[in-house]
Each structure stands twice: as structure tokens, then as C-alpha cells.
Amino acid sequence: MSETHETTYAAAVAGAIGDAMRVDPTVFVIGEDVTAGGPFTTTAGLVDEFGTERVLDTPISEAAICGIAVGAAQSGLRPVLEIMYIDFITLALDQLVNQAAKAHFMSGGQLTVPMVLRTQGGAGHRSGAQHSQSMESWLTHVPGLTVVMPSRAVDAAGLLASAIADPGPVVVVENKTLYFRKETVPACIEPVPIGKAAILRPGRDVTVVALSRLVHEALAAAETLAAEGIEVEVIDPRTLVPLDLETILESVRRTNRLVVAHEAVQHGGFGAEIAAAVQHAGFDDLDAPIERVGAPFQPIPVSPHLEDAYLPGAAEVRAAVLATLGRSDPGADLTSH
Amino acid sequence: MSGANGIPAERLVELYSQMVRIREFEERVKRTFAEHPGVIRGHTHLADGAEASIVGSVGAIRDGDQVFATYRCHGYPIALGSDTAAMMAEIYGRAGGICKGYGGSMHLADPARGFLGTSGIVGQNIPQGTGAAYAAQLRGRGEVVLTFFGDGASKQGAFHESLNIAAVWKLPVVFIMENNSFSATVRTEQEDANAAAGEPLSMKAKAYSIPGVTVDGSDPLAVHEAVATAVDRARAGEGPTLIESLVYRLSAHGNSIAPPGVPLHYPEHEAISKYGAVEEYEAAKRGDPIPRFRAHLVETGALTAERAAEIAQAAQAEMQHAVDFGLESPFPEPHEALTYVYA
Numbered sequence: 001m002s003e004t005h006e007t008t009y010a011a012a013v014a015g016a017i018g019d020a021m022r023v024d025p026t027v028f029v030i031g032e033d034v035t036a037g038g039p040f041t042t043t044a045g046l047v048d049e050f051g052t053e054r055v056l057d058t059p060i061s062e063a064a065i066c067g068i069a070v071g072a073a074q075s076g077l078r079p080v081l082e083i084m085y086i087d088f089i090t091l092a093l094d095q096l097v098n099q100a101a102k103a104h105f106m107s108g109g110q111l112t113v114p115m116v117l118r119t120q121g122g123a124g125h126r127s128g129a130q131h132s133q134s135m136e137s138w139l140t141h142v143p144g145l146t147v148v149m150p151s152r153a154v155d156a157a158g159l160l161a162s163a164i165a166d167p168g169p170v171v172v173v174e175n176k177t178l179y180f181r182k183e184t185v186p187a188c189i190e191p192v193p194i195g196k197a198a199i200l201r202p203g204r205d206v207t208v209v210a211l212s213r214l215v216h217e218a219l220a221a222a223e224t225l226a227a228e229g230i231e232v233e234v235i236d237p238r239t240l241v242p243l244d245l246e247t248i249l250e251s252v253r254r255t256n257r258l259v260v261a262h263e264a265v266q267h268g269g270f271g272a273e274i275a276a277a278v279q280h281a282g283f284d285d286l287d288a289p290i291e292r293v294g295a296p297f298q299p300i301p302v303s304p305h306l307e308d309a310y311l312p313g314a315a316e317v318r319a320a321v322l323a324t325l326g327r328s329d330p331g332a333d334l335t336s337h
Numbered sequence: 338m339s340g341a342n343g344i345p346a347e348r349l350v351e352l353y354s355q356m357v358r359i360r361e362f363e364e365r366v367k368r369t370f371a372e373h374p375g376v377i378r379g380h381t382h383l384a385d386g387a388e389a390s391i392v393g394s395v396g397a398i399r400d401g402d403q404v405f406a407t408y409r410c411h412g413y414p415i416a417l418g419s420d421t422a423a424m425m426a427e428i429y430g431r432a433g434g435i436c437k438g439y440g441g442s443m444h445l446a447d448p449a450r451g452f453l454g455t456s457g458i459v460g461q462n463i464p465q466g467t468g469a470a471y472a473a474q475l476r477g478r479g480e481v482v483l484t485f486f487g488d489g490a491s492k493q494g495a496f497h498e499s500l501n502i503a504a505v506w507k508l509p510v511v512f513i514m515e516n517n518s519f520s521a522t523v524r525t526e527q528e529d530a531n532a533a534a535g536e537p538l539s540m541k542a543k544a545y546s547i548p549g550v551t552v553d554g555s556d557p558l559a560v561h562e563a564v565a566t567a568v569d570r571a572r573a574g575e576g577p578t579l580i581e582s583l584v585y586r587l588s589a590h591g592n593s594i595a596p597p598g599v600p601l602h603y604p605e606h607e608a609i610s611k612y613g614a615v616e617e618y619e620a621a622k623r624g625d626p627i628p629r630f631r632a633h634l635v636e637t638g639a640l641t642a643e644r645a646a647e648i649a650q651a652a653q654a655e656m657q658h659a660v661d662f663g664l665e666s667p668f669p670e671p672h673e674a675l676t677y678v679y680a
Contacts, residue, residue: 028475053475059505064498067464068471074453075403075472094495098458099465105677107446108437111454112680143678167680 003187010179012153012189013042013118016160017080021050024078027164028054030065031082031118038082040120040179066092066117070100070169073115078164086121086135086173093138100169101144116163120174122213122263123295123311128302134264134295136173136211140240140273146170146194147240151215153183155238158192166194175212197244199251203231206321207251209274210234211262214293214312218261221317232321240270248274249282256287257324261317266294291320338633339558346639352396352557353634354648356388356627359412361652362421363588365660366411366428366442367603370592373664374600376429377592380457381442382409383603386555386587387515389626392416393560394483394513394582397568403451403473405466405484408443409515410455413485417450421655422662432673433666439677460486460493463512467499470510470577481509481571483564488538488581489520492528497544500579504545507576511567514538514579515554517586522607539581547577554582555626585621 007015014037021027029043029050035057037044047055058065062083069079083089089096096117103111123132139147146168150156156174163170200215201222210218215236222232233251237243252258258278260271275290293316301307322329341349363383369376384391387409395404395416406413411428415421419435427434428442436446446454453469456462466484473480490496491514503510516538518525526532531540542549548570552563560582567578589604604610608618634640 056471056506059498059501061498061502063495064464064467064502067461067495067499068468068502071405071453071465071468071470072472073468074448074465075469077472077475079468094458094461095464099456099461103446103454104680106436106440106444107448107454108434108439109677109680110436110446110448114680146679 004184005187006182006184007153008180008182009153009156009174010041012157012185013160013174014044014046016157016189017043018046018049020161020164021046021054026076027078027080028056029080029082030056030058030069032058032060032084034082038084040176042118042174042179043082062088062091063095066095067099069115069117070095070103070113073113074103074111079115080164081115081117083117083119085131086119087130087133089119089135096145096169097142101142104168105144112167113169114167115169116160116172117169118160118172118174120176122175122177123300123307124177126302126304126307129299132300134262136240137264137268137270139171140270144169145241147173148194148238149173149212149240150238151175151178151212151236153181154185154189155192155198155236157185157189159194159238161191162194165191170194173212177213192238195239195242195244197235197237197247199233199235199247201232201234203233203255205231205255206257206259206324207233207235207248207255208259208261208317208321209237209248210317211237211240211270213263214261214317217314218317221314221321225318225321230321230325243274243277245277245281248278252278252282253285256285258286259291259293259317259320259324261293261312261320263312264294265297266292267297269294288324288326291323293317293320338556338629339562341558342562344558344561349634349639350644352392353630353640354652355392355416356557356630357648358421358652358655359388359391359415360385360627361656362415362424362659363411365425365656367588369660370602376664377601378430378597379441380408380591380594381428382591383588384409384412384586386621386626387517387584388412389557389630390515390554390560390582390584393557394485394564397561397564398481398483401451401478401480403453403469403480403482405453405462405469405482406455407459407462407486407490408455408457409487410443410445414445414447414450414452417447417452419447419450419452422659425659425663426666429663429666430668431663431666432669433662438669460490460495462486463490463496463499466510467503467508470503470508471506473509474506479572481511481568483511483513485513485515487520488514488516488518488525488529490514491538491541500542500545500547500577503577504547507574509571509574510577511564511571512577512579513564514581515584516581517584519586519590519607521590522611524612537581539579542579547579549579549581551581551583554584555624555629557626557630585624587622587625
């Protein structure tokens with residue numbers, strides 16, 4: 001057994017950035033309040049080791065700082081840009097979508113943009129409609145962008161290492177409610193390959209593909225369902241683009257049932273893409289319609305009672321699993337969905 | 338016309354020659370619409386009238402420096418030494434193009450010569466130039482970045498955000514605004530608060546506590562002097578400068594836009610078609626920077642009429658070759674459309 005230690009998602013992120021900066025002098029951190037660690041301590045301590053030349057606090061200018069990252073990357077550096085809340089990415093999208101994602105293509109392969117854009121989303125902090133969204137599907141729709149969405153500290157660090165080493169633009173979508181979850185990880189976290197899903201719980205009856213926070217909700221639902229004799233297989237794709245469809249299809253070949261779960265608004269969410277891809281490539285393997293779990297089509301409310309009702313979680317995953325088995329769940333409160 | 342400021346005569350002739358080559362290249366782009374209908378589709382934007390500003394600016398930098406530009410971008414790579422045949426093939430959408438046919442007229446790039454690309458979105462390249470300037474600052478070799486854009490771009494948030502950051506971080510970047518008096522069809526004084534108040538657009542620099550200079554963009558030596566001063570300041574670690582270079586675009590904003598099958602052409606200039614300002618446009622043509630610089634060079638003895646004729650002939654031959662190369666260059670294979678999506 002190799003050595004392990006306890007850490008958090010946030011500490012794992014900071015650790016992975018520090019590791020990359022130590023071995024590669026072209027890696028630098030840029031974002032709002034990053035020398036103070038940001039609101040979630042994900043860049044804490046970096047300025048002490050690497051100085052303000054490589055850990056840059058910026059004005060509140062998301063368009064410019066994303067463009068600066070693009071230009072610096074085109075000029076040979078490896079920026080790790082933080083957009084503090086994914087809700088603010090709208091201000092940076094021109095640079096990300098129209099240039100970072102297309103420069104390599106438009107230049108006939110001459111330019112590369114090896115930048116990482118880290119950001120975080122998710123509700124649960126009573127932060128309201130402009131600080132809580134899950135907007136990953138806005139990014140997965142853009143050819144040229146790689147999009148990863150880790151749910152665990154070990155993947156947050158491992159995927160970040162791969163993202164920083166990647167020759168193209170990679171968006172890392174973290175989740176604010178996962179930052180301080182304690183997790184036991186190897187003393188030395190290996191890079192996690194981009195485009196490789198992880199089966200986090202094996203099961204024979206129903207496959208649940210879950211993203212980010214919903215991975216933990218799915219695991220919780222699987223635990224209670226196991227007590228009732230239903231074995232759920234939980235898959236975390238970890239990377240959304242490029243999606244490891246083969247791992248999902250291989251699972252569906254065994255279970256013949258699929259639930260796709262994410263916190264983002266269900267309407268137009270990335271779950272629709274997974275469901276469509278599986279029904280096309282695995283139509284003959286499916287014994288039931290694919291069920292989707294996602295948030296209702298509405299902005300996120302700030303009042304605790306309203307936000308709790310809004311958020312999809314283990315109960316919704318459980319109900320969806322039972323639906324694929326043709327059973328209803330008398331215990332579930334589905335009034336909000 | 339400004340004095341040569343110690344620039345050797347041979348270098349002045351070289352700058353003149355670059356102006357002639359840029360003009361001839363763009364004339365051939367324009368003529369392609371009539372001579373080879375259907376060869377160019379989509380968008381082209383010409384910089385005729387801005388050649389003095391382009392060569393005066395690019396002539397003030399050295400190897401290792403970098404340039405970003407907007408979609409009106411044919412002149413900069415020519416001044417940086419790019420292959421005009423590969424550029425024409427690019428505009429024709431051919432595999433032999435400088436970007437293998439993936440970029441087109443609005444997205445030329447030649448990173449080997451320091452030309453790090455252009456943006457089809459107004460103002461988008463300004464933060465990118467600022468980022469490259471941060472990279473230059475970190476490398477610590479005294480390199481600078483020029484980022485070119487039009488007067489319209491100074492109304493984008495990215496412009497203001499970038500000037501602010503470049504000033505605070507003292508980045509080695511020169512922001513060069515080519516003010517051609519129109520944003521497509523809208524006159525600058527209709528959409529710019531400084532212009533509306535009768536003040537130069539370079540005063541926007543004041544908001545960021547950096548030098549702002551307005552220069553006659555039809556005078557290559559005046560532009561060269563202003564940019565060289567800004568470049569020296571940037572190399573010395575003193576930060577950015579905003580230069581407003583006053584030029585008059587001699588062609589319409591761009592070619593007509595129509596679906597495949599419908600012939601494209603260059604419409605009449607907006608000064609006439611929209612504003613009926615015939616005399617304004619004719620005056621601009623009389624002030625064409627190329628004959629003006631030629632007359633200056635002949636007057637001061639730097640150039641003879643014979644040498645000027647040779648330069649014109651050489652440019653014509655070069656651009657005829659560019660057109661021929663472009664027409665003969667094969668189209669990319671359809672299956673190649675999916676390459677270069679990911680590095």
C-alpha cells in the first residue's frame with residue numbers, strides 16, 4: 001500500500017497548481033483575489049512560494065483577464081486563470097469561445113492556446129441566482145474546448161495536472177459545496193487522463209451517470225437502494241468533452257438501464273447529450289427509457305427553503321432509478337419536479 | 338511630412354516599398370472580385386489609406402517583438418515579411434494558404450514572424466496583446482507587443498479593461514488605434530464622446546494615466562517616430578502608450594455580403610453612399626499617403642523616379658505571382674475540415 005493522507009478538494013487544487021508551477025516556469029496563476037487564495041482557498045499559499053510575478057491579482061475585468069490568458073498562452077506561457085464564479089464566465093466568453101477555442105483551428109495549426117480556466121459553480125450556499133449556477137453545458141457546446149468537471153479531490157488535482165499539461169484550452173468546472181469535503185488521497189496524486197470516466201461503485205441493475213456534486217448524491221442513493229436489493233452502478237465521467245462514452249455504453253450493456261444526473265437545469269443540459277448518445281449507440285441494450293435528473297427550468301432562489309426545494313439530490317436520483325425499473329417511490333417528495 | 342530622424346535613405350525606400358506592396362496586394366484582392374468571380378467569398382476588409390500607418394508602426398519594432406491586429410489585417414504580415422503568395426492563397430481559401438485555408442482574410446496569422454493573429458470580433462485582440470505583453474515582461478528580454486485596432490474598438494469594454502491593466506502592470510505594449518473616421522458606416526463623432534466633443538480619441542489614455550498621442554497616420558515618418566517613442570518607453574519598463582493614428586480608409590468597409598452564387602463586389606465608399614460627402618472623399622484620395630511619401634522621398638533625394646518605377650513593377654510582378662499561386666493552389670480536402678480542432 002502506498003502512503004495516503006487526508007485532504008480537501010480545495011487543498012488538492014492548490015497543491016496541483018503548486019506542483020505544476022514548481023516544475024514548469026511558464027505556468028502562472030491569474031485571477032481576482034488569487035493572492036489571498038480566492039473565496040475558497042483554492043490558490044492559498046501560492047504567492048508565498050512563487051511571488052506576485054507568477055500569481056497575479058487582477059482588476060474585476062473578466063473579459064480582459066481571459067484575453068490576457070489567451071494572449072499569454074499564444075505567446076508561450078501556461079496560464080491558470082480563475083473565474084471566481086462560473087456565473088461570471090459570461091463576461092469572458094468572447095475570449096474563450098471566439099478565440100481560445102478557435103485560434104489553433106483558424107491559424108491552420110500554427111497557434112496553440114495551452115490555458116486552463118478554472119471556475120466553480122453549484123448551488124447550496126444560499127448565494128442566489130447569480131452565484132450558484134451550473135453552466136457547464138454552455139461550454140461543452142463549443143468545439144475546441146476541453147471541459148472537465150471533477151467530483152473528488154483526487155480527480156480535481158489529477159485532472160488539473162493533465163489540464164495544465166494539455167496543449168489546448170481546458171475548462172475545469174469545480175463545485176463550491178465540494179471544496180471542504182474531506183477525502184483520503186494518495187500522498188502523491190498522479191495525473192488523471194482527460195477523457196476517462198471512473199466507475200465509482202459497481203452494480204448490476206441500473207447505471208447512473210452523475211456529474212460533480214450529484215456523484216455524491218448518486219452514491220448516497222445507491223447505498224440506500226442496495227439495502228433494498230437494487231444494485232446501482234455509479235459512473236463519474238470526470239471529463240465531459242471528450243466524453244468517455246465507451247465506459248458508459250459498456251455499463252449499460254450490463255445493466256440495460258440508465259439515469260443521467262446533474263445539478264444544472266435539465267432543459268438543454270449535458271445530460272441530454274449523454275442520453276442521446278447512449279440511445280443511439282446502445283438502443284438495443286436499453287430495457288427502459290433513459291431517465292434524467294436535473295434542476296427545474298428556473299433561476300436559483302436564495303431563500304433556504306426555496307433553494308432546498310430547487311436542488312436535485314439523492315431523492316431525485318433514487319426516484320429516477322426506480323422509474324427505470326418500472327417502480328414508483330412512495331417515499332419520494334417530487335413536488336418540486 | 339516629418340523629418341527622417343536619422344533613418345537611412347535605404348530604409349526609407351524600404352518602408353515606401355512595403356507601402357506599395359501592401360497597396361498592390363489589396364488592389365489584387367479587390368480586382369479578384371471582378372477578374373475571378375467566386376474565388377473570394379465571405380468577408381475581406383482593405384486597409385488602403387492606412388499603409389503609411391502600418392509600415393511606420395511595424396518599422397519601429399525588431400525581431401522578437403509581436404503584433405496583434407484586427408480583421409483589417411493584410412498589411413501587417415506584409416510589413417513583417419510574410420509570404421504574399423501564401424497570404425493570397427489563404428484569402429482564396431486554398432490549402433497553400435498561410436493558415437492552410439482555415440482562417441481566410443480576417444484571420445491571418447504568421448507566428449514565426451511574430452504575427453500572433455487577428456480577431457474578427459472588434460476589440461477582442463486588445464486583451465490578447467496585453468497578455469502577450471505580460472509574457473514578454475516575464476521573459477525579461479525587452480520585447481514589446483503592438484496591438485492594432487480601429488476607432489470603433491475603443492468603445493468595447495475589453496479596450497478599457499486592457500488599458501487599465503496594462504497601465505497598472507506597466508506592460509510593454511503599444512495600443513495603436515487606427516482612426517479611419519468610420520465604424521463600418523457610422524461616423525466617429527456619432528458614436529464617440531470625445532469625437533463628439535471635438536477632442537482627439539487619444540485622450541482616452543488620460544483615464545488610465547498613460548501617454549496618449551494623436552498622429553497623422555498618412556505620414557509614415559510621423560507614425561514611426563510616435564511608435565518608436567512608445568516602444569522605447571515600453572522596453573524601458575515604463576508601460577503602455579495609446580497612439581491614435583489618423584487615417585482615411587479609401588475603400589468601403591468591406592466587400593458586399595451575399596450567398597454563394599451571387600457575385601460579390603466592393604461597394605461605393607460610405608462617405609458617398611451614406612453621407613453624400615463626395616468632396617471629403619475626393620480630398621482623401623488626393624491625400625493618398627503613397628504618392629505623398631514618394632514625392633517626399635524624390636524631393637529629398639532618397640528615391641529616383643526610376644527606382645520608384647522599379648518598385649512599382651516589382652510589386653506588380655510579386656502580386657501577380659500571388660494571384661497565380663492562389664488560383665493554382667488546391668482546395669483543402671473535405672476530410673481535413675476536422676483537423677486542428679484540438680491541438
